[in-house]
Amino acid sequence: MELLDLTLANPTEVGLTWPDLFRRLAACEGVSSYDPSPGGQPSAREAVEAYYRDRRLDAPANRTLLTASTSEAYGWLLMLLSGSGNRVLLPRPGYPLYGDITRFGGWDAGSYRLQPTAEGWRLDRQDIARGLAAGARALVAIHPHNPTGAFLTAADQRWLQNACAEAGAALIVDEVFADFAWRSDSSAAGAPEFCYHDSPALLFVLGGISKTLALPQLKCSWIVTLGPERVAARAQQHLEYLADTYLSVATPTQALLPELLADRSAIQGRIRGRLDTNTRALEVAWPSLAAPPHSGGWWRLCPLRPGVDDESFALALLRQRSTLVHPGYLFDAAEPAVAVSLITPEETFSAGVTRLADMAYPFC
Numbered sequence: 001m002e003l004l005d006l007t008l009a010n011p012t013e014v015g016l017t018w019p020d021l022f023r024r025l026a027a028c029e030g031v032s033s034y035d036p037s038p039g040g041q042p043s044a045r046e047a048v049e050a051y052y053r054d055r056r057l058d059a060p061a062n063r064t065l066l067t068a069s070t071s072e073a074y075g076w077l078l079m080l081l082s083g084s085g086n087r088v089l090l091p092r093p094g095y096p097l098y099g100d101i102t103r104f105g106g107w108d109a110g111s112y113r114l115q116p117t118a119e120g121w122r123l124d125r126q127d128i129a130r131g132l133a134a135g136a137r138a139l140v141a142i143h144p145h146n147p148t149g150a151f152l153t154a155a156d157q158r159w160l161q162n163a164c165a166e167a168g169a170a171l172i173v174d175e176v177f178a179d180f181a182w183r184s185d186s187s188a189a190g191a192p193e194f195c196y197h198d199s200p201a202l203l204f205v206l207g208g209i210s211k212t213l214a215l216p217q218l219k220c221s222w223i224v225t226l227g228p229e230r231v232a233a234r235a236q237q238h239l240e241y242l243a244d245t246y247l248s249v250a251t252p253t254q255a256l257l258p259e260l261l262a263d264r265s266a267i268q269g270r271i272r273g274r275l276d277t278n279t280r281a282l283e284v285a286w287p288s289l290a291a292p293p294h295s296g297g298w299w300r301l302c303p304l305r306p307g308v309d310d311e312s313f314a315l316a317l318l319r320q321r322s323t324l325v326h327p328g329y330l331f332d333a334a335e336p337a338v339a340v341s342l343i344t345p346e347e348t349f350s351a352g353v354t355r356l357a358d359m360a361y362p363f364c
């Protein structure tokens with residue numbers, strides 16, 4: 001039986017590449033000199049501002065700072081915010097990366113729950129309030145969340161900003177998947193944009209081209225620093241000092257960023273098309289897994305029956321049906337589940353989730 005791998009989330013391995021990338025790189029001007037700028041080249045930062053403007057969001061270039069990856073952005077923010085009693089609240093389930101970055105940064109990783117509801121996964125506000133009251137200095141929210149796909153509702157966004165402000169905690173919103181709703185039809189339309197305006201909390205918004213442009217190999221992400229004017233301006237100043245120490249974003253990438261962001265519609269259209277097709281294929285194979293409205297991102301968590309050991313299930317699926325999925329515990333899922341990558345090529349995905357659903361049937 002052919003091995004079907006449903007865990008590939010690297011766009012360059014699943015055919016989501018730019019056909020003219022070499023030409024663009026070769027034609028890129030200004031790469032033979034080095035003129036470092038701590039927060040990133042002004043033209044690159046202005047391109048990020050323009051990207052947000054297209055989304056009708058205000059993210060001024062002078063509050064934007066480039067990093068080599070979103071992971072690096074997290075690391076820098078933890079350095080910036082570091083003080084006494086370093087504790088950050090991370091979503092559970094969540095992407096495994098955050099726990100490691102937190103520990104490497106010398107922080108204590110606390111968590112808050114997301115709960116499944118009929119409308120999709122939602123923040124557990126009581127859990128967050130408890131974590132903030134216990135002294136957390138920062139909270140990470142993912143919009144849309146990996147791996148549940150939930151966009152934060154407008155009400156939860158406002159509530160989070162107020163709760164963090166009251167507790168004196170910084171809010172870090174990771175939006176790397178914000179351009180990618182699962183469904184292209186009306187069920188995806190209207191997924192709430194993250195509302196940045198007038199945040200009473202110090203707010204850091206993270207994005208990057210590893211997902212937005214499917215270009216992880218070019219290494220470029222950004223932090224937009226917002227919130228109360230004086231605090232945000234000071235945070236930006238400190239971040240620029242920190243960034244000046246590393247100057248980690250390559251000059252050719254910065255030089256290319258404006259044209260790549262401006263030309264994003266083709267690659268994003270292909271990714272959205274794949275997410276849409278694969279989401280529908282999953283619903284056909286596993287009808288109880290209809291996508292809740294307003295969901296997005298590149299991963300999908302598929303719940304199994306309570307009591308099932310998800311690692312044993314994933315191993316049995318691999319041995320008996322030659323299909324590779326991630327067990328949900330890798331994403332810190334509280335209930336048994338497996339996770340599949342929605343950017344898997346369509347044919348592989350459809351065949352793979354059919355095998356998955358057949359095997360899961362008694363367990364889901």
Ligand SMILES: Cc1ncc(COP(=O)(O)O)c(C=O)c1O
Pocket residue numbers: 068069070071072095097142146174176208209210211216221
């Ligand atoms: C939600 C989320 N944020 C950040 C990252 C890391 O992004 P980057 O490749 O820019 O470091 C990932 C990686 O998949 C992710 O899933």
